Amino acid sequence: MTTQEMTHGTAGQAVAGAGRPAGRPRSEKAEKAIIEATLDLIAEGMGVAELSIEAIASRAGVGKTTIYRRWSNKEDLVADSLATLKAPLPPVRGVSVREDLITLLAAMQNEAGQDRTRCLMNVAMSDADRYPRLMGRFVKVAVEPRRKAVRDVVQRGVDTGELRPDIDVDVALASLSGAMLWYTKWGNAELTDGLAERIVDQVLSGIASR
Template sequence: MSSLAGDRPASTGAPKGRPRSEAVERAILEGAMSLLEEGVPFAELSIERIARTAGVGKSAIYRRWSGKEELFVDVLRTAEPDEPELPGTSMRDDLVVILESLRRRGLASRDSAILHNVHAQMKSNPRLWDEYHTSVVAPRRQLTRDVLRRGQRDGELRTDLDLELLSDLFMGPMLVRAVMRPDGDLPPQLAEAIVDTLLSGLRPVSSPDR
């Protein structure tokens, strides 16, 4: 599970100099997760109810999160697999690691009742989706574009290609399998197969006289 204290900045409303308790933060997250596991819908997941379940005061939650949307996103992060650490050896290797993390998230979502519940509720709540997109989806997309940009710089990728489109081309097949086709196969070598298939047509072509 992710270490939430390191994944996001402290709430701007937190009193300066006041130490943050990881035990309290963990209790809050676990309290929210236990309510979700019981099937409590997001609309009924009030800060007061989470605080009561976690055994803390509401102020302890508001010192860490601005509201339940932000807390809900961190609950999702906690239930998901950890963010990948890119090897940095090549564009190809980094892309494989990024797609493998999506594959593992797809498997986790299928096997976890809480993730399934969270994802389902998130899709029907525009504010929640906006929070998730801003703090989770957008940074992941930026990471992929950064890897592709480095590939262009290092000669691993043609320079006449649109990075935004390329990002969708690499991520799309895995997202289709993991999200849009819940019965789709997610074999261990899928990330490598997607990356290598696409790169076979995207790498720079050597001139005939080389």
């Protein structure tokens, strides 16, 4: 086997293995147009069931093969499109656990305040049971890294002694992020000043009398 054959072989395997094209997309512009078209159609009220690669291609002004070259199926495309709505994770300073938790929760609050994001997330969540592949991919690319960021800060606090050594890290994550979810889902979190700080301080100190 020549070097050239080996290279081709490897590239071919990567395509088959990941279900995605090897290497960089031929055109970042086309990828952006496809993602925007997908989000626009969902925002206009098209459910995942009705959404077709054909409709997306037509809206994006590309051929269907251009889409299939990047995504082997609709669910992965929707998941990746939704993931682009997430703001980048804010950097944490790593000095104070309290400060870093406020940074991460404030970013969560800020993101939820965006109308378009909220609308599209509602659509995605509604189809959770019907589209496990979509949800699985979305959780992996969009939810897990954010969950991990909060968990890492809590774990660091346990390690440094800023937090009690015997806490349940999972329950801490749920109380912190769940409290913000509670506000963004049911209340008007975007109107609530200093919400991240109030949540973090109260979860840190507890509510029981000493």
